[in-house]
Amino acid sequence: MxxxxxxxxxxxxxxxxxxxxxxxxxxxxxxxxxxxxxxxxxxxxxxxxxxxxxxxxxxxxxxxxxxxxxxxxxxxxLQPIEVEQQEVQKIRQALGKEFREINEIIQQSATVLSSLTSYTALSLGPDVNERRLTSFKMVPLNHRQIVAIIVTDKGNVESQVFTLPKNIRSEELDVMVRIINDRLVGESLITVYHRLRTEIPMTLHKYFQTTEGILDLFENMFNQLFEERIYVGGRMNLLDFEPTQDKIQFKSMYSFMKNPEALTQLLTPNDSLIQIKIGDELGNELLQNMSLIQGSYSIKGHGHGTIALLGPSNMPYSKMFGLVDLFRQELSVKLADYYRELDTGSES
Structure with a gap:
């Protein structure tokens, strides 16, 4: 000492x-x-x-x-500095508007935190494991393409266009939708994930001569729900962290920032509410001159989430610590209110 x-x-x-x-x-x-x-x-x-x-x-x-x-x-x-009232108001105003789904709140949080700091902000929503599938639809666009719409009880809505395997006729879509709704709607996503690999293949064999391509189609549809959705604000701020970096270094850094799996690994679970990792502690050579301040929050009955700042190692830690701490609390309040509204709506 x-x-x-x-x-x-x-x-x-x-x-x-x-x-x-x-x-x-x-x-x-x-x-x-x-x-x-x-x-x-x-x-x-x-x-x-x-x-x-x-x-x-x-x-x-x-x-x-x-x-x-x-x-x-x-x-x-380190002694955290209290966040200025002007910044508090900006955070509350940005999180206070109406949102259609959870992902919009998570994305907005990354955008706002990045704009307040000129650093790169990372936001990871509450755990996917506690969500339940509440709705599944497939809407035909033409004889080969469909829009799959998947909704969970936590407000997550996924929709994407898929091309049907050649062996599936468009009129068979109703059968596929009925199977999913009968077997999977109302179940936790972990159960959905498990049944797609066990029960569903056997069920499909009862209705289709061959399931070639169908299981891959289902897996592609539902995989997005199991991906931890991490949102990034201020990617281009990376240019300011390392002003002497060459094009190869920047391209490598930018590719890293667009890799959800790598970013999720960067945000490691931790028992403390605020965690700071510096240089080599980030476990990536690209980030050896950077620091990460990570704030965690929990919402009763809905899991855990993370909000974080990635910036240069010479960031003003006292100010950024206070800002991340406040932001994680404000985000937790916003998400808790959103979930409460969802629960109230479902009861009525």
């Missing part, structure tokens, strides 16, 4: 550097309130450098934080 003075110096250096982007010297620290001589401050900075918490730049006598320094600061020195 650091001494109180060393902790104060490290905290002030990080707060100053994350605000100005400039190396911090002893004069700046004295002006910030460190009441010892410049020689003593320089000696303390040297000790912090020897502990790999600071890095001396080649261009001046000032220091900048290392990744280890940020980690120590986050673990021991």
């Amino acid at each position: 650091l001494t109180e003075r060393q902790g104060d110096i490290l905290r002030l250096i990080i707060q100053n550097y994350t605000t100005t982007g400039q190396p911090v010297g002893s004069k700046t620290l004295m002006e910030a309130g460190v009441t010892v001589s410049s020689a003593t401050i320089r000696n303390e900075m040297k000790l912090l450098e020897e502990r790999d918490l600071l890095v001396k730049t080649h261009s001046s006598s000032g220091r900048v934080p290392s990744m280890k320094g940020y980690r120590y600061y986050v673990d021991h020195l």
Whole structure:
């Protein structure tokens, strides 16, 4: 552990550097309130450098934080800053409008958080496992194409155009819809997922001479419901995080940000309400100079969700911590109200 003075110096250096982007010297620290001589401050900075918490730049006598320094600061020195009332109002106004489905709320949350910070925001909705299938329809567009419409009790609506396998006639669609409605509607999505691989194939054999292509069609229809829907706001803000990156690096980063599976792995489950990962802790070489602040929330009876910020390692942690903490609470309230309205509507 650091001494109180060393902790104060490290905290002030990080707060100053994350605000100005400039190396911090002893004069700046004295002006910030460190009441010892410049020689003593320089000696303390040297000790912090020897502990790999600071890095001396080649261009001046000032220091900048290392990744280890940020980690120590986050673990021991960070004090969240209360969110300004103006930003609170922006969040509540953006989440206060009418939404048709849950995914719209999740998507809006990523867009708003990104716009407030100029960073990249990630939003992952409540767990898919607790949803139930409430409606399934197939609407013919022509003799080969249909629109499949799938609805869950949590307000999720999926619709997509599919091409029918050649061995299926359009008049057989009613049979397929009836099978799904009889066997799967009202069941949890986990049950739906299981029955599509066990009971449904046997049932289809009773009605069709061959099920070739039908099972693949069903699987493609329902797979979207089992994908964890992660929404990203501010993808292009990645350009600002690494101004010296070449085209290959940026293309790799942008491809990563468009990969739902990779992004979902980035947002690891955690018992704490707020989690901060820095540099190598993110587990991806592309993100070694970045940090992630992840906020988790839970809604009784409806699972867990996540809202997160991905930005440069020199982000103002105190401010971003407070913002993510407030945002996860506001989002939780909005989603809880939405679910309550759904439950009230279904009872009536």
